[in-house]
Amino acid sequence: MAPPLPGIGPSWAARWDKAMGSQGAMQRHIADETAAAAPASTGDNAPLKLEQFLPYQLNVVANLVSLALSRVYARRYRIGVPEWRVLVTLGQYGVMTAKAISAHTHMHKTKVSRAVALLEKRKLLARRSNRADMRESFLSLTASGRTMYEEVAPHALAFARRLTDILTPSDREAFDRAVAQLTERSAQLVAEMEVENE
Numbered sequence: 001m002a003p004p005l006p007g008i009g010p011s012w013a014a015r016w017d018k019a020m021g022s023q024g025a026m027q028r029h030i031a032d033e034t035a036a037a038a039p040a041s042t043g044d045n046a047p048l049k050l051e052q053f054l055p056y057q058l059n060v061v062a063n064l065v066s067l068a069l070s071r072v073y074a075r076r077y078r079i080g081v082p083e084w085r086v087l088v089t090l091g092q093y094g095v096m097t098a099k100a101i102s103a104h105t106h107m108h109k110t111k112v113s114r115a116v117a118l119l120e121k122r123k124l125l126a127r128r129s130n131r132a133d134m135r136e137s138f139l140s141l142t143a144s145g146r147t148m149y150e151e152v153a154p155h156a157l158a159f160a161r162r163l164t165d166i167l168t169p170s171d172r173e174a175f176d177r178a179v180a181q182l183t184e185r186s187a188q189l190v191a192e193m194e195v196e197n198e
Contacts, residue, residue, distance in 0.1 A: 058182075065163065072155045077148055082107060082115035087124065087141070088156075091149030095140045097130070124148060 043049065050056050066081060073084050085105045090096060096104070102112045116139060119125035124145035130136040141149060164172060 068163075069156065069159055072159050073152050077152065079118075080115075082111045083119055086112060086115045086119060086139075087145060087149055088153075090125065090139060090141045091146065091153070095138050097136045097138060099136065101139070119145065 070081060070084075073079055079087065085107060086101055089101050089104055093104075098109065098112050098116055101107075101116075102109045105112070107115075116125060116127075120127060123142055126140050126142050127137045128140070130138055167175065
C-alpha cells in the first residue's frame, strides 16, 4: 500500500473510500499499485515530492475539511457541497443572481445552476425574474430555506471551532494572514495566466 500522509492513518483511508465510493477506492488502488511498482529509493531523489508540494497539501486539507463538514449538513438535510454553499451564501446576503453566487463561491456556473435547480425543486429557494436582464433571475431563500440555514449555522460554527481549537491565538492570526495572502496571490496568478492565453 502507498504510505499514508503524515497524520493520516488507515482508518481515514477507509472512511475516505466509503465517502468517495468506487471512484475513491479506484484512485487509491491506482496509487497503491503505482507505489508498489516504483523502486523504493525513487521517492528520496524525486525532484517533486507530492506530500511536500503546497498546492497538494492545501487540496488534501480542503478535501478532508469538506468531507468532515459535510457530515454536519449532508446526513440531516440531504444536500451536497454545492447546495450547501449556495444556501449559506443566500443566507448571508439575502438576494443574489447565480452569476454573483458563482463569483463569490468560486464555483463553476454549471455547478451553481444545478445546485439552484435542486434547492428550488425542494422549495428551499425562490427565483424572481430580473426585468432589467431577462437572462438572469434574483435568487433568495424561501421560509423553509431560511429555517434550514438558521438551524445549520450553529452546527457549522461549532465544527469550525473544533477544527481550529488546536491552534493558539497567534497561530490562528498567522494562518489567517497566510490564507489571505495566498488567496490574493492565487487570484493574481490566474489573471496572469488568462492574459498569457489571450
